[in-house]
Amino acid sequence: MPLLFEGLEAAILPCSLILLIPGAGVALAARQRAAVALIGFGVGALLLSWLRFSDRGGSLGNGLAAVMLAGAVVLLVVPLVRRIRFVAAAGGFIAGAAAATLWQPCVGSEFGQLLTELPQRGLSGLALLAFYMLGLFAPLVVLGAALSLLPSSALRLVRLPMLVAGAGVLVILAMSTAAGLTDDLVGQLVEWSVA
Amino acid sequence: MSRGSLIALLVAALALVGLVFANLGDTEDPEQTLQGEAETVPTEDPAPPAIVPLESPPPVLGQALDLTNLAGWLQTDATEFADFDGQVRVVQFWTFGCRNCKNTLENMSHLYTQFEPQGLEVIGVHSPEFDYEANVESIAQAAIDLGVTWPIALDTDKTNFRSWQSGRRFWPRTFVIDQEGQIRFDRIGEGGYDELNSTVAYLVAAGS
DSSP states (O other), rough: OOOHHHHHHHHGGGGHHHHHHHHHHHHHHGGGGHHHHHHHHHHHOOOOHHHHHHTTSSSOOHHHHHHHHHHHHHHOOOOSSOHHHHHHHHHHHHHHHHHHHHHHOOOOHHHHHHHTTTTTOOOHHHHHHHHHHHTTTTTHHHHHHHHHSOOHHHHHHHHHHHHHHHHHHHHHHHHHTTTTTHHHHHHHHHHHHHO | OOHHHHHHHHHHHHHHHHHHHHHHHHOOHHHHHHHHHHHHHOOOOOOOOOOOOSOOOOOEEEEEEEEOOOEEEEESSSGGGGGGGTEEEEEEOTTTTTTHHHHHHHHHHHHHHHHHGGGEEEEEEEOSSSSSGGOOHHHHHHHHTTTTSOOEETTTTTTTHHHHHOOOOOOOOEEEEESHHHHEEEEEEEEOOOHHHHHHHHHHHHOO
């Protein structure tokens, strides 16, 4: 439980924006598939974070992260495949893994203890990390649930703006990541929010 | 996902967020509390808890790297990391905008006050996460506001943040380096204060 609460507290910290912003982009771009896309996003972010933080690999580099974000846009936006639900989950997964590659967390005491022990822990470390990230992703859970609860008539009205906004967020992130500007972009958001 | 389960999910998430904010609301602002107490009952700062040295030597975790490519130093006449050779050093990677980093400063301040006369040096390696944290005047002002009195190394382009932490990079991260330049303590994030303090106490005592 302390890990879950520390994750919830971290959800309001600027360091978490690099995970939450692409998550919001995925939810918006996936429209009525927001819930399933966000589950994919969460699983992708969790697995990559676990690999990275436990020294089992997972450092993909900014170039690959940018390509993955762009690929996620394609999977989320272009409905060319019949199994749309699976494609939305795959798009979310790829975007989550890319976001986790870029994530540099601020670390509280419980999470710090977990991170210190993570290379020595096996799958129990993955489970504990999942608890932390469940708290961290609480705003995305709320967003996904809210989007899924929109009546279809309302959804039809906002479908295009949502698609443009969600895909736009992911494309801007992909481009800024490719150009090495992600920190500047998120930093500007933080500065505005502080002001 | 059914409509019912989505509603349940939404309610659960809102309840969790509410719990966190209730928890944050209960947290006392130490400055406000001290001011409030000062109006009614004059109080003295409570003495920091006694620091007990480790009973056995802390493990050697590797050799410390140099601090390179720095943009400068604040609050010291030192110009390079080697100027502190032969001393027990606490090296902490931090940035003034990071809440978890700020939470470690109270203990660090106690540690510095207690062991600086016996040869401890604390070096705050300021590695900005965002552009607005890279401004030197802002860092100097933050040091004053946060009570950071120890030397600050300006790792503006995060060269050392990356080289010292290889694949696993976090704010804050605290290392203790012994007189021979070996890493004897490594902690990610807040907490671990008892172990940090005991390690420093042991190394300072062993070197005197």
